[in-house]
Amino acid sequence: MTKEQFVVTAAQMRDIETRIFTAGMPVAALMEKVGGLIFQRLQTIISPDKCVGILAGPGHNGGDALVVGRELYFHGYKIWIYQPFSKLKELTSQHFQYIQSLEIPCYQQINELPNCDFLIDGLFGFGLEREITDSIAAAINHFNQRNQPIISIDIPSGLHTDTGEVLGTAIQASYTFCLGLWKQGLLQEQALPYVGKTELIDFHIPLTDIHAVLDKDNVPQIKRITKTTALSTLPLPRPLITHKYKQGNLLLICGSRRYAGGAILTGLGARASGVGMLSIAVPESLKMSLVSHLPEALIIGCPETEKGAIANLPLVGCVSDSVTHLIDLNSFTTIACGPGLTKDNISIIPEIIECECPLILDADALNILAQLGTIPLLKSRKSGTVITPHTGEFKRLFPHIDYTNRVKAVQTAAHESGAIVLLKGARTAISNPQGSVWINPESTPALARGGSGDVLTGLLGGLLAQIPPQELAIEDVVATATWWHSQAGILAAQARTELGVDAFTLTQHLLQVLKRQYSERYALK
Numbered sequence: 045m046t047k048e049q050f051v052v053t054a055a056q057m058r059d060i061e062t063r064i065f066t067a068g069m070p071v072a073a074l075m076e077k078v079g080g081l082i083f084q085r086l087q088t089i090i091s092p093d094k095c096v097g098i099l100a101g102p103g104h105n106g107g108d109a110l111v112v113g114r115e116l117y118f119h120g121y122k123i124w125i126y127q128p129f130s131k132l133k134e135l136t137s138q139h140f141q142y143i144q145s146l147e148i149p150c151y152q153q154i155n156e157l158p159n160c161d162f163l164i165d166g167l168f169g170f171g172l173e174r175e176i177t178d179s180i181a182a183a184i185n186h187f188n189q190r191n192q193p194i195i196s197i198d199i200p201s202g203l204h205t206d207t208g209e210v211l212g213t214a215i216q217a218s219y220t221f222c223l224g225l226w227k228q229g230l231l232q233e234q235a236l237p238y239v240g241k242t243e244l245i246d247f248h249i250p251l252t253d254i255h256a257v258l259d260k261d262n263v264p265q266i267k268r269i270t271k272t273t274a275l276s277t278l279p280l281p282r283p284l285i286t287h288k289y290k291q292g293n294l295l296l297i298c299g300s301r302r303y304a305g306g307a308i309l310t311g312l313g314a315r316a317s318g319v320g321m322l323s324i325a326v327p328e329s330l331k332m333s334l335v336s337h338l339p340e341a342l343i344i345g346c347p348e349t350e351k352g353a354i355a356n357l358p359l360v361g362c363v364s365d366s367v368t369h370l371i372d373l374n375s376f377t378t379i380a381c382g383p384g385l386t387k388d389n390i391s392i393i394p395e396i397i398e399c400e401c402p403l404i405l406d407a408d409a410l411n412i413l414a415q416l417g418t419i420p421l422l423k424s425r426k427s428g429t430v431i432t433p434h435t436g437e438f439k440r441l442f443p444h445i446d447y448t449n450r451v452k453a454v455q456t457a458a459h460e461s462g463a464i465v466l467l468k469g470a471r472t473a474i475s476n477p478q479g480s481v482w483i484n485p486e487s488t489p490a491l492a493r494g495g496s497g498d499v500l501t502g503l504l505g506g507l508l509a510q511i512p513p514q515e516l517a518i519e520d521v522v523a524t525a526t527w528w529h530s531q532a533g534i535l536a537a538q539a540r541t542e543l544g545v546d547a548f549t550l551t552q553h554l555l556q557v558l559k560r561q562y563s564e565r566y567a568l569k
């Protein structure tokens with residue numbers, strides 16, 4: 045695991061920090077080191093002719109800020125300090141005393157503050173324990189209204205370190221330099237408007253201390269999806285000697301006369317995954333359209349309802365003159381079901397749940413599940429189930445689950461259903477039933493668009509189909525598909541703006557993500 049992958053709560057960070065101090069690292073030395081690293085990074089962003097305002101709080105976050113301020117001062121930057129607290133922690137107080145001795149201007153009132161080009165936010169870090177009120181809240185609101193970029197140390201002051209909730213008010217940062225290990229709150233959706241660009245300042249926490257705290261029994265891990273973790277689970281390179289059925293056999297069950305495009309997009313997502321064999325079950329009237337878009341796929345036309353939904357799956361064993369291809373649910377390595385199905389025929393879902401391979405349920409399959417109340421049924425499945433709700437679908441499936449902390453919500457849902465739950469959003473979170481969570485830290489609002497979920501379902505289906513469950517945990521593959529899909533969105537948005545990422549365009553960018561990563565491997569030498 046790389047350090048970029050770990051995610052901690054305030055309590056876990058405190059435990060890790062305590063281990064480091066108990067082992068002999070002086071607190072002051074660590075603060076000096078952290079402050080120095082932040083300073084070095086700031087030098088690459090702020091030129092020495094600029095003026096920097098330092099906002100220092102009462103705890104060690106304030107201490108960090110004062111060390112940074114002192115270094116900026118000694119390197120020729122013009123600085124001033126805002127420090128309105130009457131009681132400071134010992135170490136912070138010492139740094140403040142020294143700063144004052146250097147005759148750096150220090151202020152307690154916001155109306156006295158001079159202009160500046162940047163603000164460094166060291167008001168509160170992971171020690172914030174209650175709502176910010178009164179004059180400090182007013183000060184934070186004032187800083188948010190000034191036009192200077194704010195760089196937050198560790199976490200924007202005012203955000204809850206675990207949930208990302210705003211405690212009263214919070215700094216709206218342009219950058220957040222998170223210290224040592226990623227704090228859970230920075231990966232929560234509600235924190236997004238406050239965190240700006242985020243990066244980790246690695247101050248060399250020994251892996252043994254991280255593992256000693258994070259690997260404690262019964263503490264499920266929360267991890268960030270990174271490029272490294274995602275690429276390590278891709279089915280590349282392919283074995284030199286193989287055949288199509290060895291590279292995955294995926295069945296998609298999707299589409300209706302009303303939502304024909306959903307089936308095509310799901311198919312195109314699956315195509316990009318490289319899956320060896322792709323079959324798509326759609327209502328009979330969609331068959332020719334699917335064939336024309338996905339000539340490599342085996343398109344299975346199913347009997348349809350009056351409204352044009354799949355009426356029933358032509359399963360092996362059933363007698364039918366009209367159907368040319370019968371489906372053996374147990375011949376596939378993965379089945380994905382849901383995009384564009386409609387809720388016209390709810391009876392196919394209980395049938396599909398019986399299959400013995402990994403199963404992905406999305407979109408209308410989830411709406412049908414919510415209607416049938418069959419979440420407990422998923423627990424009896426013989427192999428893994430992945431459900432991929434967006435917020436609305438999640439709330440329909442799990443109306444009783446508190447949604448304030450999305451990470452906790454997804455853990456509870458996975459525990460209750462026995463499924464791997466992928467909760468879509470700006471920070472997609474994936475939990476397995478044991479509560480281990482992957483969070484996708486990078487995405488784009490360009491993906492908030494009809495059809496992009498269908499593409500993900502196809503892509504995920506195709507990836508899962510290629511990777512035998514005994515080789516990799518299903519949730520790791522789900523994390524990889526999520527990363528790949530959002531990176532394609534980011535690439536497409538770079539090329540065409542956030543308005544240009546329709547779901548078809550998204551499918552066209554999926555392989556460009558891999559091409560960037562693997563360009564050297566496939567270059568002609």
Ligand SMILES: NC(=O)C1=CN([C@@H]2O[C@H](COP(=O)(O)OP(=O)(O)OC[C@H]3O[C@@H](n4cnc5c(N)ncnc54)[C@H](O)[C@@H]3O)[C@@H](O)[C@H]2O)[C@H](O)CC1
Nearest residue numbers: 061075078103104105168169170171172173174175176198
């Ligand atoms: N983790 C590490 O290894 C390192 C962390 N560093 C920095 O230290 C802070 C955490 O420091 P701590 O002193 O524990 O907490 P804070 O600075 O966040 O502030 C606590 C301080 O504030 C008071 N307080 C809490 N809530 C409020 C409130 N709503 N209103 C007013 N006052 C409040 C509380 O009583 C305390 O006095 C971490 O984020 C890092 O920046 C190190 O320097 C390096 C190593």
Ligand SMILES: [K+]
Nearest residue numbers: 168197199201
């Ligand atoms: K801060």
